[in-house]
Amino acid sequence: MSLYLITVWHAPGVHATGAAYQSPEEMQIAHERVSAYNAMLQNAGAFVGAGGLMPPEEALVVDATAAEGPEKASTAAEVRGGILARGDLQMGGFWIVEAPDDAGARTYAAEASFACGQPVELRRLQG
Template identity: 55%
Template sequence: MAQFLLTVWHEPGVHAAGTAYASEEEMMAAFAAVGQFNQMLQDRGAWVTAGGLTPPEEATVVDGTQPDAGPVTTEGPLAEASHHLGGFWIIEAADQDEAVNLAAAASSACGSPVEVRALQG
């Protein structure tokens, strides 16, 4: 079995604006669907871990690449992009095809695009 990272992507600002979901009911339905998806992963032995992230606006970037100067911190996300990482799963799957199928179920459950990447090693 290989491990894969499934990442959930959101448009910037949706958390702060409260527009990640169209309504409270839609949000609660997505949370329930993600809970069912998580349980399915656990039942089939594919679950490694998962988590949701705070909004990218709350990120702190730490650059310690210049040891003589000490680390430099800046507020906000590192990347300026059309979408930001909102959450993730690490799963075990037999191959890329199985991981993609699980990502399709994850995307359906959470209502956002999900990217699949294999972990090295």
């Protein structure tokens, strides 16, 4: 069994405007489907964790790579508002699932995409 990360991505500004879905009805359907998907994962013993993220406008980039050791990391850290990744999409939420193989993980990812009504990215965790 391996662990996989399934991430949901949105266009910039979607959180701030609430525009991930075309209507409140579509958003309600997605919430119901995601709840059913989460329950299915839990019943299958595949659910490790999940969460939606706060808007990227609340994100902070923390860089302590220049610190001279872990004990100095917090005082040496540079902190700025914004997101680390740049591009036309921003992460909006995630699941961590346990699957027996890549094919099983792809099935979970397809079901996640249907549930949330968004494309998702699937990546196996190292280890």
